[in-house]
Structures are given as structure tokens and as C-alpha cells.
Amino acid sequence: xxxxxKLASEFASxxxxxxxxxxxxxxxxxxxxYSRFTPFRFFRHGVKILLGxxxxxxxxxxxxxxxxxxxxxxxxxxxGNISGVAVAISMGGPGALFWMWISAFVGMSTKFFTxxxxxxxxxxxxxxxxxxxxxxxxxxxxxxxxxALAILFSTAGLIGCLPLFQANQLTQIIRDEIWMKNGWFTxxxxxxxxxxxxxxxxxxxxVIFGGIKRIGYVASRLVPLMVSLYLLAGxxxxxxxxxxxxxxxxxxxxxxxxxxxxxxxxxxxxIITGVRRASFSNEAGxxxxxxxxxxxxxxxxxxxxxxxxxxxxxxxxxxxxxxGIVILLSGLWQGDETSGVTLTTMAFSQxxxxxxxxxxxxxxxxxxxxxxxxxxxxxxKCTGYLFGTRWQQKYNLFYVxxxxxxxxxxxxxxxxxxxxxxxxxxxPTMVSALLLSPQVMNEAKRYFTTLKQ
Numbered sequence: 109x110x111x112x113x114k115l116a117s118e119f120a121s122x123x124x125x126x127x128x129x130x131x132x133x134x135x136x137x138x139x140x141x142y143s144r145f146t147p148f149r150f151f152r153h154g155v156k157i158l159l160g161x162x163x164x165x166x167x168x169x170x171x172x173x174x175x176x177x178x179x180x181x182x183x184x185x186x187x188g189n190i191s192g193v194a195v196a197i198s199m200g201g202p203g204a205l206f207w208m209w210i211s212a213f214v215g216m217s218t219k220f221f222t223x224x225x226x227x228x229x230x231x232x233x234x235x236x237x238x239x240x241x242x243x244x245x246x247x248x249x250x251x252x253x254x255x256a257l258a259i260l261f262s263t264a265g266l267i268g269c270l271p272l273f274q275a276n277q278l279t280q281i282i283r284d285e286i287w288m289k290n291g292w293f294t295x296x297x298x299x300x301x302x303x304x305x306x307x308x309x310x311x312x313x314x315v316i317f318g319g320i321k322r323i324g325y326v327a328s329r330l331v332p333l334m335v336s337l338y339l340l341a342g343x344x345x346x347x348x349x350x351x352x353x354x355x356x357x358x359x360x361x362x363x364x365x366x367x368x369x370x371x372x373x374x375x376x377x378x379i380i381t382g383v384r385r386a387s388f389s390n391e392a393g394x395x396x397x398x399x400x401x402x403x404x405x406x407x408x409x410x411x412x413x414x415x416x417x418x419x420x421x422x423x424x425x426x427x428x429x430x431x432g433i434v435i436l437l438s439g440l441w442q443g444d445e446t447s448g449v450t451l452t453t454m455a456f457s458q459x460x461x462x463x464x465x466x467x468x469x470x471x472x473x474x475x476x477x478x479x480x481x482x483x484x485x486x487x488x489k490c491t492g493y494l495f496g497t498r499w500q501q502k503y504n505l506f507y508v509x510x511x512x513x514x515x516x517x518x519x520x521x522x523x524x525x526x527x528x529x530x531x532x533x534x535x536p537t538m539v540s541a542l543l544l545s546p547q548v549m550n551e552a553k554r555y556f557t558t559l560k561q
Contacts, residue, residue, distance in 0.1 A: 116524035123531035129383055132393050135538045136214025139221050142545060146552060147216045147417040153559075154414035167405040168230075168238055173415045176404040189423065190338075190472060191277045191449040193431040195523065197441045198451065202356075203363030205432040211383045212424035215392025216417040221541045222395065224413030224548050225249070226402035234496045240402010242395035242537045243493045249544055257536035258493070261395055264532035265490035269396065270507060271312070271480040272522045275514030277449040278476040279304040284450050285469060298516060305515025311477065313508045316484040317501070334474045335427060341467050342430030345459045349437050356436050392420050394530055395537035396486045410555040413548075434459060480511065 140147075147154075156162070157173050196204040222242070231244030243258035250257075282304050287293045293300025346353065391397045401416045431452060435441050438455035449472060456464035484507050491503035514522060541548075 113518060113520045113524075116521045116528070119528040120524035120531075123528045128531050128534065131538050132383060132534060133211065133214060135393065135542055136211070136218045138542070139217035139545065140214055143217055143220065143549065143552070145217075147220045147414070150414055150556075151418075154418055157411045158415050158418060162408075162411060163405065164407075165405065167407050171400075171403050171405060173404055173406065173412065176401050176412065177415050177419060189427045189431055190452050190468070190475060191273075193428050194435055194441075194449065194451040197432060197435055201363050202360045202432075202436055202441075203365070205429070205436075206360050206364035207383055208424055208428055208432075212392070212420040212428075215420040215424070218392045218538075218541070219397060219419055220413040220417040221545055221548050222393065222398045222537060223401040223416030224409045224551065225541060225544055226398035227404065227406060227409035227412045228547065228551060229544075230402060233492050237497075239489065239492070241399035241489055241493075242540060243490070244402070245398070245544070246536060246540045249547070250540060254540070257540060261533055261536040262490040262493045264529045265396070266487055266494075266503070268394075268526060268529035268533050269483045269487035269490065270510040270514070270526075271483055272510060272514035272517070273526055274476040274479045274483075275305060275308060275511045276517065276519055276522045278308065278472060279515040280519070281449045281453060281469065281472050285453060285465065301516045302512065305512040308477070308480075308515070309508045309511040312480050312484070312511055313504070315481050316488075316504050316507065334471055334478075335422070337467070338471050338475075339427065339430060341456070341460065341464065342434055345434050345437065345456075346430070348459075352437060353433070356433065359436070393538050393541075394533045396483075396533070398537070399486050399489050400482065408555060410552050413552075 158177060160172065160174060163172055193205070193208070196208060200207075225245045226240040226242070229245040229248040230238050230240045231248045233239050243262045246254050246258040246261070279301050283293075283297070283300055287300045293303070397416060397419060401412050404412045404415070406412050435452060435455045438458045440451060440454050440458065449468075453465060453468045453472075456468050458464075460467065484504060487507055488500040488503050491499050
């Protein structure tokens with residue numbers, strides 16, 4: 109296991125170097141400036157589209173705009189917000205939260221481009237069904253000479269979309285807050301982990317074998333409810349600690365450029381940690397979100413791009429910020445003994461008592477499940493592209509088994525494997541979006557001209 113941890117860590121460190129940082133952040137800045145800040149200027153219009161003012165049941169696709177965003181958020185608003193933020197602060201200090209914000213702001217522009225492209229260049233699978241996603245964008249828009257990038261994305265997606273992190277953190281909170289508190293499975297940790305992993309795998313199987321429509325139906329009902337509940341609790345904690353917020357913000361901004369709280373005190377490590385965790389949380393530039401938005405019912409690509417860009421705002425600017433501020437207010441982040449979901453649980457418990465712990469247990473359970481539902485759709489689409497749709501159900505079976513594996517393996521192994529593979533997914537997604545950015549702007553010009561008329 110130690111060898112596996114070392115190998116996974118070296119893989120993630122190799123992938124998340126400065127070249128990828130420049131591609132992700134530099135690409136996001138380019139999209140923001142090149143689009144003349146379109147995602148921000150038309151934010152209200154994106155909200156109107158999300159609320160169904162432009163829905164047409166006759167348009168091609170499987171999901172409404174709201175269901176598409178809910179499905180995308182189901183795979184982003186989850187353990188990345190609750191546990192991933194805690195990991196970011198533990199590894200990179202308070203300043204990592206600042207770089208998560210910056211990454212999210214430029215990520216809004218990135219999602220506008222990648223998800224507009226997912227509608228502009230939808231492809232067809234071997235059954236003739238319309239599909240969206242970076243692999244279809246690359247093959248349809250850039251041609252077969254770029255197919256290696258599409259294959260790279262889909263191959264990495266088979267592993268990157270597995271539910272390892274969600275299953276691991278759900279198991280951790282149940283083990284720490286239920287099993288250990290009652291003295292259960294103290295001498296049989298593996299058995300205790302399996303007692304979580306197996307039932308969760310059965311529940312996940314029930315939803316994901318129903319396909320994207322069932323996933324979208326479940327996500328559109330669970331995600332808004334749980335996000336609202338989680339935010340209310342977090343906002344209450346912030347309001348009751350308003351006097352400390354100015355000092356807290358000063359700490360975040362100062363540490364973002366000093367790196368004093370990060371390992372080794374290197375500012376570059378703070379930036380990379382923030383970008384890694386933001387990418388893990390909101391998936392901007394990774395390409396997974398484009399697969400969900402590519403299934404939206406619309407004939408206007410720009411509309412879905414505007415809906416998609418709301419994702420990083422909700423996911424990182426709002427939800428991750430609440431988590432980060434609560435953790436920093438608690439002061440528990442300065443210890444070395446806790447990280448991940450346990451640190452977030454302790455922070456909420458310190459501020460809200462037993463009610464905070466109960467709330468976190470509910471949110472972690474629902475968020476981890478909805479994330480697993482959404483991620484399964486992405487993995488099955490990658491499978492369909494590589495091997496044909498007849499293999500998608502087999503991938504779903506593999507996906508369910510991976511839930512159990514994630515429940516028993518260590519957090520370090522899980523997070524480094526997923527981080528490394530996410531980096532592989534980002535390369536073809538960002539490269540193709542940059543190459544096709546002029547076509548997105550031409551489409552945006554046409555759409556907004558029509559809108560004015």
C-alpha cells in the first residue's frame with residue numbers, strides 16, 4: 109500500500125506541474141479577455157435560461173437546461189466542496205482558498221467555451237444517438253488527425269470519473285463518526301469499510317442503470333435541496349462570527365502571496381494546490397461538465413454555454429467559500445492530525461454542536477451519492493466512444509465495483525490517482541477549446557445579435 113501511495117503521489121505531482129497550471133489558468137484568462145467578459149456581462153441572461161424561459165421540448169437532447177446543470181453540479185457540488193476544500197487548506201494553507209476563487213472566475217469563461225462547443229459540435233454514437241463532450245468536439249470539429257486527443261480524453265475519463273474519492277470520504281465520515289464512536293469494527297477496519305461500501309454500491313447501481321434521464325431526475329431534486337441546507341448552515345456560522353471575517357479575509361489574501369502556511373513556504377505550491385482543488389471541485393476545463401451539458405435540449409449552443417458558466421460560481425465561489433471560511437474560523441486547520449471530510453465535520457461540530465455533525469453526515473451522504481450518479485454518466489459516455497454503446501452497461505458494473513474499492517483504499521492513493529488522471533483529461537479539453545475559440549465567438553456574435561433583434 110505504501111508503494112501504491114508513493115507511485116500515485118509521484119504521478120499526480122508530475123502531471124500537475126507548471127505547464128498544466130499555465131494551460132488551465134492561462135487558458136481561462138485568455139477565454140475571459142477574448143470573450144470580452146461575456147459570462148459576466150450576460151450572467152442574468154444565463155439565469156433566465158436556467159429557469160426555463162427558453163426551453164423547447166422539441167429541441168434535440170435529453171435534458172432541460174436546469175437538469176443539465178443539476179447533473180453537472182451533481183458531480184461537482186459534493187465531496188470536492190466538503191472534503192476537497194479541507195484538503196486544499198491542509199496542504200496549501202488559507203491562501204489556497206484565494207487561488208480556488210481565481211480559478212473559479214476564469215473557470216466560468218472556460219466552461220462557457222467548452223460547453224458551447226459541446227452543443228455546436230455534437231457527434232453521434234454507434235447507435236446514431238446525438239452525443240456531446242470533448243471527444244466528439246475534437247473528432248467533429250478538428251478532424252481525424254486530432255483523434256488521438258479524443259482517445260486520450262476518453263481513456264483518462266474511464267478512470268477519472270470513477271467514484272473512488274466520494275466512496276472513500278463517505279466511508280471515512282461513517283467510520284469516524286459512527287463506527288468508532290460506538291466502538292464498532294475497531295479491530296476490523298476493513299470489515300467496517302465494506303459495511304459502508306457494499307450497500308452504497310447497491311444504491312448507486314439502482315440509479316445509474318436507469319440511464320441519464322433517471323440521473324437527471326434524481327439530481328434535479330436532491331442537489332438544490334442539499335445545497336440550500338448546507339449553505340444555510342454555513343451562512344449562519346458566518347453571521348455569528350462576522351467580527352472575525354475581516355481578519356480571516358486578510359489572512360487568506362496575505363497567505364495567497366506569501367505561501368507561509370504551505371508546505372515549504374513556496375507560493376507556487378499554494379497556487380497549484382488551489383487550482384488542483386478548484387478543478388477537482390468545479391471541473392472547469394476538465395471536459396466532464398461538457399458531457400452533461402452536451403445532452404441539453406437546445407438548438408442554441410451559446411445558451412448552454414451561459415448556463416454552464418453558472419456552475420463554477422455556484423460550486424466554488426459560493427459553496428467552497430462557505431466550507432473554507434467555516435474551517436478557518438474553527439482554527440482546526442492548523443493541526444496536522446486531521447484532513448479531508450473529518451476536518452470539515454469537526455469545524456461544523458465546533459460551531460453548531462451535535463446539530464452541525466448531523467447536518468454534515470446528511471450532506472456528505474447525499475452529496476457523495478449524487479456525485480457518484482453524475483460521474484457514472486461521464487464514464488459510460490467515454491466507454492461508448494471508445495468501445496461502443498454495448499459496453500456501457502459493463503462499465504457501469506465496473507463502476508459499481510469501484511465504489512467498494514474506493515471505500516477500502518487510503519485517501520492519499522485515491523486523491524492522487526484522480527488528480528493525475530484529471531490532468532490528462534484537461535489537456536485535450538483545453539487544447540481543443542483554444543483552437544476552436546474563434547468559432548465560439550462567431551456563434552456568440554450571431555446569438556446575441558439575434559437576441560437584440
